[in-house]
Amino acid sequence: MRSSHRRRFFVSFAPKSSPPASTCVDLPPAAHNELRSSANKSSFTHTIVCVPFIMHGVLELGTTDPVSEDPALVDRITASLWDTPPRAAFSSEAGVADIVVFEDLDHGNTAVEATTTMVPGEPEPHAVAGGEVAECESNAHNDLEQITMDDIGELYSLCEELDVLDDDSSSWVADPWSSFQLVPTAEATDVDDAVVAALGAIDGSCRPSPSSFVAWKRTPDSDEVQAVPLISGEPPQKLLKKAVAGAGAWMNNADGSAATMTTDQGSSIKNHVMSERRRREKLKEIRSEFMRCLLLQVDKASILAETIAYLKELEKRVEELESSSQPSPRPMETTRRRCCKSTGKKVSAGARAKRKAPAPEDTDGERRHCVSNVNVTIMDNKELLLELQCQWKELLMTRVFDAIKGVSLDVLSVQASTSDGLLGLKIQAKVVVSAAKSSQQICSIVYLSIYQSLYLRLFGVLILAILLLHACSLPHLLPSNLG
Amino acid sequence: MEQPKPPSVAASAAEAQNPNAFTCELPHSIYALAFSPSAPVLAAGSFLEDLHNRVSLLSFDPVHPTAASFRALPALSFDHPYPPTKLQFHPRAASAPHLLASSSDALRLWLAPLDDLAATATAAAPELRSVLDNRKTSASEFCAPLTSFDWNEAEPRRIGTASIDTTCTIWDIERGVVETQLIAHDKAVHDIAWGENGIFASVSADGSVRVFDLRDKEHSTIFYESPRPDTPLLRLAWNRYDFHYMATLLMDSSAVVVLDMRAPGVPVAELHRHRACANAVAWAPQATRHLCSAGDDGQALIWELPATPGAVPAEGIDPVMVYDAGAEINQLQWAAAYPEWISIAFENKVQLLRV
Numbered sequence A: 001m002r003s004s005h006r007r008r009f010f011v012s013f014a015p016k017s018s019p020p021a022s023t024c025v026d027l028p029p030a031a032h033n034e035l036r037s038s039a040n041k042s043s044f045t046h047t048i049v050c051v052p053f054i055m056h057g058v059l060e061l062g063t064t065d066p067v068s069e070d071p072a073l074v075d076r077i078t079a080s081l082w083d084t085p086p087r088a089a090f091s092s093e094a095g096v097a098d099i100v101v102f103e104d105l106d107h108g109n110t111a112v113e114a115t116t117t118m119v120p121g122e123p124e125p126h127a128v129a130g131g132e133v134a135e136c137e138s139n140a141h142n143d144l145e146q147i148t149m150d151d152i153g154e155l156y157s158l159c160e161e162l163d164v165l166d167d168d169s170s171s172w173v174a175d176p177w178s179s180f181q182l183v184p185t186a187e188a189t190d191v192d193d194a195v196v197a198a199l200g201a202i203d204g205s206c207r208p209s210p211s212s213f214v215a216w217k218r219t220p221d222s223d224e225v226q227a228v229p230l231i232s233g234e235p236p237q238k239l240l241k242k243a244v245a246g247a248g249a250w251m252n253n254a255d256g257s258a259a260t261m262t263t264d265q266g267s268s269i270k271n272h273v274m275s276e277r278r279r280r281e282k283l284k285e286i287r288s289e290f291m292r293c294l295l296l297q298v299d300k301a302s303i304l305a306e307t308i309a310y311l312k313e314l315e316k317r318v319e320e321l322e323s324s325s326q327p328s329p330r331p332m333e334t335t336r337r338r339c340c341k342s343t344g345k346k347v348s349a350g351a352r353a354k355r356k357a358p359a360p361e362d363t364d365g366e367r368r369h370c371v372s373n374v375n376v377t378i379m380d381n382k383e384l385l386l387e388l389q390c391q392w393k394e395l396l397m398t399r400v401f402d403a404i405k406g407v408s409l410d411v412l413s414v415q416a417s418t419s420d421g422l423l424g425l426k427i428q429a430k431v432v433v434s435a436a437k438s439s440q441q442i443c444s445i446v447y448l449s450i451y452q453s454l455y456l457r458l459f460g461v462l463i464l465a466i467l468l469l470h471a472c473s474l475p476h477l478l479p480s481n482l483g
Numbered sequence B: 001m002e003q004p005k006p007p008s009v010a011a012s013a014a015e016a017q018n019p020n021a022f023t024c025e026l027p028h029s030i031y032a033l034a035f036s037p038s039a040p041v042l043a044a045g046s047f048l049e050d051l052h053n054r055v056s057l058l059s060f061d062p063v064h065p066t067a068a069s070f071r072a073l074p075a076l077s078f079d080h081p082y083p084p085t086k087l088q089f090h091p092r093a094a095s096a097p098h099l100l101a102s103s104s105d106a107l108r109l110w111l112a113p114l115d116d117l118a119a120t121a122t123a124a125a126p127e128l129r130s131v132l133d134n135r136k137t138s139a140s141e142f143c144a145p146l147t148s149f150d151w152n153e154a155e156p157r158r159i160g161t162a163s164i165d166t167t168c169t170i171w172d173i174e175r176g177v178v179e180t181q182l183i184a185h186d187k188a189v190h191d192i193a194w195g196e197n198g199i200f201a202s203v204s205a206d207g208s209v210r211v212f213d214l215r216d217k218e219h220s221t222i223f224y225e226s227p228r229p230d231t232p233l234l235r236l237a238w239n240r241y242d243f244h245y246m247a248t249l250l251m252d253s254s255a256v257v258v259l260d261m262r263a264p265g266v267p268v269a270e271l272h273r274h275r276a277c278a279n280a281v282a283w284a285p286q287a288t289r290h291l292c293s294a295g296d297d298g299q300a301l302i303w304e305l306p307a308t309p310g311a312v313p314a315e316g317i318d319p320v321m322v323y324d325a326g327a328e329i330n331q332l333q334w335a336a337a338y339p340e341w342i343s344i345a346f347e348n349k350v351q352l353l354r355v
Helices: A029-039 A071-083 A129-138 A149-164 A190-204 A220-232 A238-244 A249-255 A261-294 A300-324 A329-342 A349-356 A361-370 A396-406 A435-451 A455-482 B011-017
Strands: A008-013 A046-053 A057-063 A098-103 A373-378 A383-391 A410-419 A422-430 B021-025 B030-035 B041-046 B052-059 B078-081 B086-089 B099-103 B107-111 B127-132 B146-151 B158-163 B167-172 B177-183 B189-194 B199-204 B208-213 B216-225 B233-238 B245-250 B256-260 B269-271 B278-283 B290-295 B299-304 B321-324 B329-334 B341-346 B349-354
Touching (some): A238 B329, A300 A455, A396 A422, B030 B341, B030 B349, B041 B086, B086 B146, B158 B189, B199 B233, B245 B278, B256 B290
Parallel strands (some): B146 B189, B278 B329
Antiparallel strands (some): A008 A098, A046 A057, A373 A383, A410 A422, B041 B052, B086 B099, B167 B177, B189 B199, B199 B208, B208 B216, B290 B299
C-alpha cells in the first residue's frame, strides 16, 4: 500500500577539489548556488544539511515535507557520514547532477537510484562517460566512491527517526548552514485496511453452503453409455405429454365417472344427451321405413312376391281380429244385410226366403238397381256356381270375396274378365270353408289376374284394401262368426 | 465437488453422496410442484390417470435444511379430482389467506392454512374455495381439460388458463367469472405465461408462440414457430426478472429454445446439451441470463446466456452446472421467494437442490 503523502530524500554528489585533510571547507557562493539549483529538480524540496566531501563534492540532504530546526539530528547525520568511509562506485553522466531518491514506503520497499556526475563549471575538465568511469575506478582512495548500500541504509534509518519526532512548528529558514528537523504527518489507512481485510478474506475463505450442482463437463464417451438405460424404459416426455393432453381428464369425463358436484351436473347433461340420441334414432328408423314403403317397384316378379306376402299378412290379421273381437249387435246387422243383397236374385227358395225376410224393402230395391246380372246355380255335391256381371267400381272385388267368406263357401275356382268397364266373374265354390284352401284360392285369383293383365288394378285395390281393413275390418268379419 | 454419477445409482444413494440435496418420497408419481411465497412449503400433485389424485404439502427449512426437516404434512394433504396439470400459490406473500390454485378439468382455488405449520396435527385440511368452470356459461356438455395456467403477479385477481379447446381464458378470481376468453391458436393450447402490463404468451400444438395484449384483444403476435412443421410446443417460461427473455420446449426434442422479445422469429439460442427430451424449464428468479432445465436424461442443467446475442458460440452453449438425479425429471421449480433452492420431481420423489 502506497502512502498518500510520499516523502522524498535527495542526495546529490558533486566532485570538489579540496585537500582531504580538511574537515570543513567554505564553499564559494556561486558554487553553492549551482549545487542547490541542480539539486532542486523536483518542486518543494527543502535542504536539511549540506555535507562537503573533501575530495569530490558536497552531500546535500533534502525533503519535500516541511521541516523544523534540530541541531542534534544534523550532528548525528554528519557524524554517521564522516565515520563510514565510502566504498561504492557510481556511474555518471556528463553535465547531469546525480540524484539519489529514497521513496518512503511503509512496508520497507525502497527504490534507490544513485548516480554521480561532475558539476559543470568545476575546474576539472569533462571527459567521456567511459573515461570518467575509468577515472573513478583508478582512484582507489576516493572516499566518495566508497559509499556502500549499508551507508545508504543507515542514512535511511536516520530519516525514519525524523518521523518519530514531534512537530511544534513548521518553518523554512534559508540559511545553508543551519540545521532543520523533518516532521512527518499522520497517514489515514482506514479505507485501505477495510479493502485489505476484505481481499484477505477472499483468499482464505470458502463458501459456507456448497451447491448441490457440480461444474458441467463434456463427457462424450459417457454420453453414449448413460443415454441408453434412461431412455429405454419409457417413452420420451411421458408425463409432460399426458399433462398437455389434459392429464386424462377428458377421457374420464367421457366415461361418465362422477365424484364432484360439477361432474354430477355433467352427468345429468350427458343423460339428456343420450335420451335425445335415442329419440333421434327412432325418428331415423321411422323415416327410413316410410321411405321404403313409398318406393314403387316396377319389376313384375317383385310385385308378385310382395303381393303374395301382403295377402298372407292380411289373412293373418283377419284371423287374429276374428278370434279376438266381440262384435256389437248393430254393426253385425248392417253387414249381414249388405252381404244378402250382394248375392243377387237367383238362389234356392229356402235360402232366399230365410235371408230376405228381415231386410227392409227400400235397401233391397236400391241393391237390385245396382246389380245388373247375378246368377247362382246349385250343383251336385253341395257345389254352387256364381256368375256375376256388373259395372266395375272401387271395392267391388273386396265386397264379393267378403260376401263369399260370410256365407262360409269354399271357393274352388275363379274366372275373371273385364271389357268396356264391366267385370265378368265366375266363381265355383263349396259350402265348407278351410284356411288352407282359402289361401290357395287367393293365389289362383292372383294368377288369373296376371293372365288377363289386371295386375295394376289389383295392386291398387289391395292398397286401398289395407286402408279399408284398418278402418272397417270388424264389421266385414262379423257374418263368419254367425255362420 | 462430486462428479456426475452413473444412472444405475439409486436416488437414495445419490442423496447420501450429495449432502446438499434433500429428498422426500410420496406414495404416488409426482408431476405438479409449487413453492409457497409466504411459507416454507412446497405443494406436490400426484399423477395417476384416474379420478382420485392427491395434493401433498411438504415443509422444509430454507435456512438450516436437514433430511428430517423436508417432510410431508399428512394433515394438510387433500384429495384432488384428476391429476393436476399445474399448481401455484397466490403470488402476493402478504395475502391473508393462503390460496393454492390447481388446474385439471377445471380451475380450482383451495384455502391452505399455512400460518401455523407446527400445529399440523390439529390443522384442518385445505378446503375447496371455488371451482371456476366454463360449463355454466357455455352450456356445453363437456369442460375441456386445462393444460396449464398462470397467476398474474402484478394483478393477482387475474389467472389465465390454457385449454385443449384452443382457447385461453382470463378469470377474475375475486368475482369468480370469466373476464375474457380468446381463441388463441388453431390447436390445443399447452401453456400460458404472463408478462407485464396485461400481456401474456401461449404455446400450442400448432407449433407457435403467440403474445396477446388484453388492451388489444383483436390481435396477437406470433413470436416463434417451431422449425419442423406442426411440431407442438409443450412448455413456456417467461423470465420475470428480465421480461425480454422467454424459453420454450418442443415435443420430442432435447432443445431448450430461448427467445428474445426484441427479436421475434429467430431464437437467441438453442440449448442442446440434454441427452434426452427436455421436460421442464425455469428462469432464475433473481438473475437476468440464468435458467435451469431438466429432462428425461435425469439431469438438471443450469445455463448462463451470453451478454449479447451475437456472442453465442457456433458449437452451442455449455451449461454451467449439472445435477444428476438418476431418473427422468418431470418437473422443475425455481421460486423467487427462495432463489437459492430448486425443486425437482421424478418418479415418486420430490427433491430440494441448493444452487
